Amino acid sequence: MVEQIQFEDSDSSPKSASTTVASSVYDRIRLDILTGNLRPGEKLRSEFLRGRYNAGISPVREALNRLATERLVCREDQRGFHVAGVSKAGLLELTNTRCWLEEIAMRQSIEHGGEAWEEQIVLAYHRLSRTPRSSDETTYAFNPKWEKLHREFHNAVIAACGSHWLLGFCEQLVDQADRYRQLAAAVSYPKRNERNEHQALMEAALDRDADRAVEVQRAHIRKTADIVLDAKLSFLPDEIDPADPARC
Amino acid sequence: MVEQIQFEDSDSSPKSASTTVASSVYDRIRLDILTGNLRPGEKLRSEFLRGRYNAGISPVREALNRLATERLVCREDQRGFHVAGVSKAGLLELTNTRCWLEEIAMRQSIEHGGEAWEEQIVLAYHRLSRTPRSSDETTYAFNPKWEKLHREFHNAVIAACGSHWLLGFCEQLVDQADRYRQLAAAVSYPKRNERNEHQALMEAALDRDADRAVEVQRAHIRKTADIVLDAKLSFLPDEIDPADPARC
DNA sequence: AGTCAATAAAATTTGGAAATTATTTAGTAA
DNA sequence: TTACTAAATAATTTCCAAATTTTATTGACT
Numbered sequence: 075m076v077e078q079i080q081f082e083d084s085d086s087s088p089k090s091a092s093t094t095v096a097s098s099v100y101d102r103i104r105l106d107i108l109t110g111n112l113r114p115g116e117k118l119r120s121e122f123l124r125g126r127y128n129a130g131i132s133p134v135r136e137a138l139n140r141l142a143t144e145r146l147v148c149r150e151d152q153r154g155f156h157v158a159g160v161s162k163a164g165l166l167e168l169t170n171t172r173c174w175l176e177e178i179a180m181r182q183s184i185e186h187g188g189e190a191w192e193e194q195i196v197l198a199y200h201r202l203s204r205t206p207r208s209s210d211e212t213t214y215a216f217n218p219k220w221e222k223l224h225r226e227f228h229n230a231v232i233a234a235c236g237s238h239w240l241l242g243f244c245e246q247l248v249d250q251a252d253r254y255r256q257l258a259a260a261v262s263y264p265k266r267n268e269r270n271e272h273q274a275l276m277e278a279a280l281d282r283d284a285d286r287a288v289e290v291q292r293a294h295i296r297k298t299a300d301i302v303l304d305a306k307l308s309f310l311p312d313e314i315d316p317a318d319p320a321r322c
Numbered sequence: 323m324v325e326q327i328q329f330e331d332s333d334s335s336p337k338s339a340s341t342t343v344a345s346s347v348y349d350r351i352r353l354d355i356l357t358g359n360l361r362p363g364e365k366l367r368s369e370f371l372r373g374r375y376n377a378g379i380s381p382v383r384e385a386l387n388r389l390a391t392e393r394l395v396c397r398e399d400q401r402g403f404h405v406a407g408v409s410k411a412g413l414l415e416l417t418n419t420r421c422w423l424e425e426i427a428m429r430q431s432i433e434h435g436g437e438a439w440e441e442q443i444v445l446a447y448h449r450l451s452r453t454p455r456s457s458d459e460t461t462y463a464f465n466p467k468w469e470k471l472h473r474e475f476h477n478a479v480i481a482a483c484g485s486h487w488l489l490g491f492c493e494q495l496v497d498q499a500d501r502y503r504q505l506a507a508a509v510s511y512p513k514r515n516e517r518n519e520h521q522a523l524m525e526a527a528l529d530r531d532a533d534r535a536v537e538v539q540r541a542h543i544r545k546t547a548d549i550v551l552d553a554k555l556s557f558l559p560d561e562i563d564p565a566d567p568a569r570c
Numbered sequence: 571a572g573t574c575a576a577t578a579a580a581a582t583t584t585g586g587a588a589a590t591t592a593t594t595t596a597g598t599a600a
Numbered sequence: 601t602t603a604c605t606a607a608a609t610a611a612t613t614t615c616c617a618a619a620t621t622t623t624a625t626t627g628a629c630t
Contacts, residue, residue: 093399093400094399094400094612094613094614095613095614096387096613096614097399119580119581119582120581120582120583121581129614129615130613130614130615130616131582131583131614131615131616132380132383132613132614132615132616133613133614133615135380135384135582135583136383136384136387136613139344139384139387139388139391140387140388140390140391142388143387143388143391143392144391145490151341151342151345151582151583152341152342152581152582152583152620152621152622153581153582153621153622154581154582154583154622167484167485167486167487168487170484170485171485171487171488174426174485174488175423175426175488178422178423178426236415236418237415237418237419237422238415238570239415239416239419239491239495240419240422240423242393243487243491247487342582342583342584343583343584344583344584367611367612368611368612368613369611372585377584377585378583378584378585378586379584379585379586379612379613380583380584380585380586381583381584381585383612383613384583399612399613400590400591400592400611400612400613401591401592401611401612402592402611402612402613
């Protein structure tokens with residue numbers, strides 16, 4: 075009897091497991107956009123992406139279609155795809171929307187969360203607090219592990235809000251905000267003490283003090299936006315030209 | 323000199339104009355899901371869709387990928403696509419989320435809307451009020467014109483909220499809610515007087531009475547949900563099985 | 571120079587065949 | 601019967617070349 079091994083990954087990193095090429099390419103383009111590796115407004119030609127991610131045109135296009143629906147990418151029929159543009163006005167609109175939605179999510183979550191919810195917050199905070207913000211000791215370098223745990227922490231806090239829709243929307247907005255954050259981080263490594271902010275958020279949530287939690291959350295979101303604006307990024311326009319194909 | 327006609331549509335209806343096949347298929351699948359023509363939970367095989375919409379596999383898959391991101395369709399890697407399932411629990415979650423988001427949008431819109439905003443509401447209401455709810459006189463039949471104007475009216479009211487994000491989320495939720503509404507309408511033609519509700523909403527908005535507008539809006543949304551639940555649809559389960567591929 | 575039309579080049583989009591994966595069916599042994 | 605394996609079938613996914621469309625270039629004319 076011959077044992078057949080269904081799947082063997084020759085790589086050490088489990089980068090794509092057993093999913094499709096389209097999903098793998100989706101993940102990688104998304105990451106490249108979030109880290110600023112693919113810059114805002116950049117044209118995304120099929121051939122370029124095909125080479126860069128070593129895949130056929132079909133999965134690349136499927137990935138782009140998904141990203142366009144999430145507004146990380148702009149699509150114009152017969153004119154292809156662009157990385158979504160950024161602007162100061164866009165950042166402010168995004169920030170306001172985040173404050174509105176996260177406030178609802180926070181209040182609902184604090185109202186309905188149970189013991190399991192509390193424990194997940196504590197756990198997520200613990201993991202996050204033991205992970206360095208940057209991969210590098212001296213200068214800033216994107217740390218995927220911190221990014222993942224950071225998301226998981228914030229998600230844990232609002233997880234009990236009772237709406238998959240709301241959680242999905244918040245996640246989509248976090249994607250967008252993360253992009254701005256990375257653009258600024260690449261220029262000026264923020265010396266901000268994020269751990270204290272996260273601790274304050276956790277404590278307010280566990281105390282079931284909705285007003286305080288909302289206030290901490292709001293300040294957290296706004297500070298992120300302020301850091302980006304203070305970085306005075308040369309490539310961040312006040313607004314995006316209405317005719318720009320990178321405008322969604 | 324020979325004049326070349328760039329594009330001539332042999333049809334009388336401008337169904338797809340000069341956009342791509344993928345976008346056309348997207349529109350048509352979306353409409354079929356919203357009207358219940360493609361039923362909740364139904365498997366969406368490429369070959370079936372290819373024949374039904376008379377297109378190649380590539381554009382069909384692109385359309386499905388877009389719809390999956392909007393959660394009108396569920397995708398599972400290597401296992402294809404399903405029309406998203408429906409349930410009573412799902413409807414309640416959807417309804418709550420709509421109430422939360424539309425409340426914010428309404429308050430912001432009433433606070434920031436100008437004259438142009440007011441005029442668009444009046445115009446949209448006028449158009450809507452002169453259009454019949456059903457294509458047919460006696461029984462219910464989907465009326466695309468009414469549906470379009472209905473959306474435009476509700477959208478006009480919250481259009482000045484100042485956030486494209488929020489408007490997009492509300493639209494996505496309206497898509498979902500419309501689907502439930504059509505499922506119920508096919509069974510029991512609601513005798514509801516929607517025109518009065520819309521008039522009350524318009525007046526509250528023009529009076530800049532945010533609290534009243536929010537209350538009218540909330541009642542409008544909840545009534546839609548109640549009608550669906552009261553229809554006692556045989557195919558509407560309490561919840562969707564966690565293992566169901568139609569669960570997103 | 572500037573505008574316009576014709577042409578050439580480049581890019582997007584699409585259809586279908588080939589490769590991969592999942593599912594069903596049939597067969598075998600406990 | 602039930603559990604398990606293997607083969608057959610069906611479906612999804614992917615690659616790629618052909619068709620379409622957009623964009624850039626060239627040249628004629630005012």
